[in-house]
Each structure stands twice: as structure tokens, then as C-alpha cells.
Amino acid sequence: MGRRHGPLPTTEELRIWRDFIETTERLRSHLASRLQSDSALSPGDYAVLLALHEAEGHRLRSSELAAAIGWERSRLSHHLGRMERRGLIRRVECATDNRGAEAVLTDDGAQAFRRATLPHLGAVREMFVDTLTPEQLAAAGEIAQALRVRLDAASGPS
Amino acid sequence: MGRRHGPLPTTEELRIWRDFIETTERLRSHLASRLQSDSALSPGDYAVLLALHEAEGHRLRSSELAAAIGWERSRLSHHLGRMERRGLIRRVECATDNRGAEAVLTDDGAQAFRRATLPHLGAVREMFVDTLTPEQLAAAGEIAQALRVRLDAASGPS
DNA sequence: CCCCTCTGTTTGACACGTCAATCATATCGA
DNA sequence: TCGATATGATTGACGTGTCAAACAGAGGGG
Numbered sequence: 001m002g003r004r005h006g007p008l009p010t011t012e013e014l015r016i017w018r019d020f021i022e023t024t025e026r027l028r029s030h031l032a033s034r035l036q037s038d039s040a041l042s043p044g045d046y047a048v049l050l051a052l053h054e055a056e057g058h059r060l061r062s063s064e065l066a067a068a069i070g071w072e073r074s075r076l077s078h079h080l081g082r083m084e085r086r087g088l089i090r091r092v093e094c095a096t097d098n099r100g101a102e103a104v105l106t107d108d109g110a111q112a113f114r115r116a117t118l119p120h121l122g123a124v125r126e127m128f129v130d131t132l133t134p135e136q137l138a139a140a141g142e143i144a145q146a147l148r149v150r151l152d153a154a155s156g157p158s
Numbered sequence: 159m160g161r162r163h164g165p166l167p168t169t170e171e172l173r174i175w176r177d178f179i180e181t182t183e184r185l186r187s188h189l190a191s192r193l194q195s196d197s198a199l200s201p202g203d204y205a206v207l208l209a210l211h212e213a214e215g216h217r218l219r220s221s222e223l224a225a226a227i228g229w230e231r232s233r234l235s236h237h238l239g240r241m242e243r244r245g246l247i248r249r250v251e252c253a254t255d256n257r258g259a260e261a262v263l264t265d266d267g268a269q270a271f272r273r274a275t276l277p278h279l280g281a282v283r284e285m286f287v288d289t290l291t292p293e294q295l296a297a298a299g300e301i302a303q304a305l306r307v308r309l310d311a312a313s314g315p316s
Numbered sequence: 317c318c319c320c321t322c323t324g325t326t327t328g329a330c331a332c333g334t335c336a337a338t339c340a341t342a343t344c345g346a
Numbered sequence: 347t348c349g350a351t352a353t354g355a356t357t358g359a360c361g362t363g364t365c366a367a368a369c370a371g372a373g374g375g376g
Binding site for chain 2: 361362363364365366369370371372
């Protein structure tokens, strides 16, 4: 099934698009590099550690963890492999389902997460929250909401 | 020189932050995958082809190309290597500076770019421009502007 | 003219993401 | 119970991004 195309974006719309997408990318990469130099963690590491930290017993089934952070399974599997090598988590077999694996936060992982949190949230505040006016911050929330609905509509109705 | 930290973001601010950053990431990846299936090009390919297409004689020095699309040199070098293997561009020595390299658009590359443009701009319109109200679109532009200024301030004053 | 230093570019190593394929176990229906 | 199929997770291949190191040629001062 082909896609119908209406009129293309105007020059001004395209300018906003490029500005928006390039700037959000710069923001992501800036925060990633600060997280890396402050805490030796990648954003992926942080997401995983955060989810495990909040989980019952500091442990989660692989698939629940994937769902919690919105990742594909194979991405998570690769990432957990790298994190396990560094001693941030370990994997244990699941008692109730022999197929399953659980990821468990290690002490090192918990400590790394605690050390990372404050500087990271500070950077988010500095580069995002405090950079925008309250109106802009609210608008950013509404924009994200609108885009999310559109993305859900594009992928969801299988 | 350590960083001073003010109060951390509130729960609501953090919710907006996460929503914003995750949604822009989903948007990026959605458009990347559509570009890939429509045109067998990555967003990086498209950026390079666009810059070369607009350049005098469909060719640019590596460093000018890098500046035009805002990439680090080594990233561009790797990417040009991959594009050259696929026949989208070729590299020629620079006549006026024996260190220099020029990237030149091939006929295949130009054709790939032309075929990609319409569906890609259509997708941008569909997923971004038409998804937002005119007010939200304008707000997105202002938000990007504010964030960009902040990012420039953080990296620029060397 | 030669050396030192800058500049333009490439390279290698490694982390990250996606896709398709694989593997083992669960589970359901005949 | 047996066999087909579904599910949980891992793997391999490959494109992509970053960092630091390597290299080659340009340019300037002695």
C-alpha cells in the first residue's frame, strides 16, 4: 500500500523541523557526554540502572525490563552483556520459567547509579528545565504528547 | 572546576523531560526507518547527499562538508567510506591542497537523492508539521532556539 | 634549506542499535 | 502423550558514532 502525499512542507516549516531535530540531537549528545565523564555511564546504562533500582528486590525479568524502558529485546540483551562484563549487573536464571533470565543490580551497579543521579539531574535542569520559560516547558510537554499520539497511531494499529 | 547544583527538577519537570526526550527519539527513529525502507538511505546518507547536491559542481572538500552538516571529521570519513563502497559518492584528491580530499556526488548518488526527497519530506510533514498546531509548531521553533543558545554557551566559550 | 608545528584526513578500537536467525523451553490441541 | 507453535532470550552480521592515535602534506622561522 503506497502512501498519499499532500503538499510538501514550506521553507519555514522545514527550517523549524531541521532546527528542532538537530537541536534535540545536540542536547541528547551533550547530556550523554556529561553523564559519561561524570559517571562513566551511557544513557542506556543509566536507564537500565534506574529501572532495576526501582524494581522489587533490585531485579527484573529481561522482558519486563525491556518493556519498562521501551527497548527491543535484542538491544537489551546486547546491552546487558556489556553491563555484566563491567560488573554493573548480573544475570540469574528465573526460578519459575526456565527460559527466562533475570537481571539483578550488583552493589557496584547500585553505587554507580547513586553517584550518577545527582549530577545527571542537575544537567537536565541546567540544559533543559532552566533553559526554557515555564510556558515553553509546558509547550514542550504538549508537543511531545501530540507527537507521541501520532507515533502510536503510525505503529500501533497493526 | 566542579559544577554547582541548584534544586533538582520536580517530578512534573522530570516527567516532561522524559516524555520530550523519548518522543523526539522515537520520532527520529521512525523517520529513519521510513527513509530506509522507502529509499535504502540512512539519515546520514541523506544529509551528505543533500549537502553535495546543493554544492557547486556536486562536490565539496571533506572539511567543508563536515562543517555544512555539523559532523566531526572522523565521523564523516567513516561515513564517506561506506557511501563510496555503495557507489553513492566518490573521493578525488584536491588539486590545490595535496592533503585535501573532495567528495563528489555520483550519478547513482544524485538519483538516490532525488528518489528519496519527496517521500522523506512527505514523512516529515505527516509526522511533524501536520501533527502540531501552528502555535505548537512555532513553539517548537522557539524551544529549539532557546536550547540551541544554551548549548552554544556550554560548548562555545572555549 | 631544514625542522617544527599546524592542519586535513584517515585509521583502529570499541560502544551502541537493528535486523534476521537461532535455540531452548512452554504450552496448547488432537 | 506427542507434535506444532508460541514465547523468552541470545547471537551474528553489519551500519553507525566517538575517541585517540596515526599520517601526510603545508607553512613559517631560523
